[in-house]
Amino acid sequence: MGLARARRRVRQIDYWPGFVDALSTMLLVMIFLLSVFMLAQFFLAREVTGKDSALMKLNRQIDELTSLLALERSEKSAAQASAATLTASLEAARQDKAQLQGFIDSGKAGVEDANADAGGARRQLDAEQQASARAKAQIEILSQQIAALRRQLAALEDALQASESRDRDSQTKIADLGSRLNVALAQKVQELARYRSDFFGRLQQILGGRPGISIVGDRFIFQSEVLFASRQASLDPAGRSELDKIASALITLEHEIPPDIPWIMRVDGHTDRKPIQSTQFSSNWALSTGRAIAVVQYLIAKGVSPQRLAAAGFGEFQPLDPADGEDAYRRNRRIELKITER
Structure with missing residues (x-):
């Protein structure tokens, strides 16, 4: 009887408080770990943000250097083009000078030739005046011939009108004869x-x-x-x-x-x-x-x-x-x- 009661007391031991203590301990550990993780994320984010700022600053410097390099190249090209233009202008000026000198030389020779050709020009002018006189005489003859042709043309027109009048009379007679022929047929x-x-x-x-x-x-x-x-x-x-x-x-x-x-x-x-x-x-x-x-x-x-x-x-x-x-x-x-x- 006493043994049975002792067994019932043993069976009535309560484990729940120990289990709750274990869970509480585990929860505290997890909260601690989560706090450590969040703190690490915070410092990591600050570090990454600082690197991004530095990278953006570096990119801006690179862009500025690129712009300066392009401007330098453009100025260099403009300078080269200007130098080429100046060289071409100098060469053209030299050619103009040589051409002008040639004109001067040829002008001197032309003056001499003009003096030599003056007498010939006078002789040619005399010949042309004589040819003009002959042409005037020929024009006068042609004018007379044209007047004669006009008179002949007027006579031909009169003859043509008379012929057309006779032709109309003939056509009338032919039509009359045709009508008579048709009647006869x-x-x-x-x-x-x-x-x-x-x-x-x-x-x-x-x-x-x-x-x-x-x-x-x-x-x-x-x-x-x-x-x-x-x-x-x-x-x-x-x-x-x-x-x-x-x-x-x-x-x-x-x-x-x-x-x-x-x-x-x-x-x-x-x-x-x-x-x-x-x-x-x-x-x-x-x-x-x-x-x-x-x-x-x-x-x-x-x-x-x-x-x-x-x-x-x-x-x-x-x-x-x-x-x-x-x-x-x-x-x-x-x-x-x-x-x-x-």
């Missing part, structure tokens, strides 16, 4: 149109209403089958018979139309668009031309004047019917007769 065209109408009316009566022959406008049209065999340019007998009637009517027409009316009978050959395959003709153009020439040659053989005939070939390039098919091809294969102005 119109009358001749009307007369030719009348004869052409009479001729085609006569042909229509002569040839009748035979198939393959027709009148379209101012053209008398033969289908090629009436005059030629297929792919041929030689007239067949039936074609010659029809052309005989044409020749007879043309001969009569030649006697009826006055000689002062220029006219021709143009014979035009046309084909269809089918390419030709013949050793005689290389193209439809050649075939159409050959047929037109054959008709012209036959009419000449029958007594029609060659001066009143012309042959032309158009190939397949002027069709009456642009459609495809045998009917269109047949209409396009044709010989056209047309009376027109020459």
Whole structure:
């Protein structure tokens, strides 16, 4: 029982005061160290500030020395430039002196030459006076010639005005003649149109209403089958018979139309668009031309004047019917007769 109480007393010992004392001691030590550190920082800062001031003072001295050195160099350069200028001026003065001396020497020589040339100048002046007199005489002659040319020019202007007046009269007469010629040509065209109408009316009566022959406008049209065999340019007998009637009517027409009316009978050959395959003709153009020439040659053989005939070939390039098919091809294969102005 007593032992248990003794153990309880031992267990109740209090350590806290000792712990608080240790902490207080440590805190005092830390405060001391911090105070020492701050004091060291203070003295260090003062030392550094003093060094900065010294460094700034040293930099200012260096800047002043640099400025003084630059000023010294500038003054040295100015002095050198001034010395060079003075040297150049001295050299120029020496050259001027030498040139002036040369002028003096040449002036002396010039005076001597002037004295020597005075006589020559007088002789030259006399010669120039004589040349001036001759020039005045020539100017007088030229003035007379200019006056004569002016008189001739005035005469030419008068002649030109008269010529222009005659030209205006001629132009008026030409315009009047042109107007009359146009009227006469119109009358001749009307007369030719009348004869052409009479001729085609006569042909229509002569040839009748035979198939393959027709009148379209101012053209008398033969289908090629009436005059030629297929792919041929030689007239067949039936074609010659029809052309005989044409020749007879043309001969009569030649006697009826006055000689002062220029006219021709143009014979035009046309084909269809089918390419030709013949050793005689290389193209439809050649075939159409050959047929037109054959008709012209036959009419000449029958007594029609060659001066009143012309042959032309158009190939397949002027069709009456642009459609495809045998009917269109047949209409396009044709010989056209047309009376027109020459």
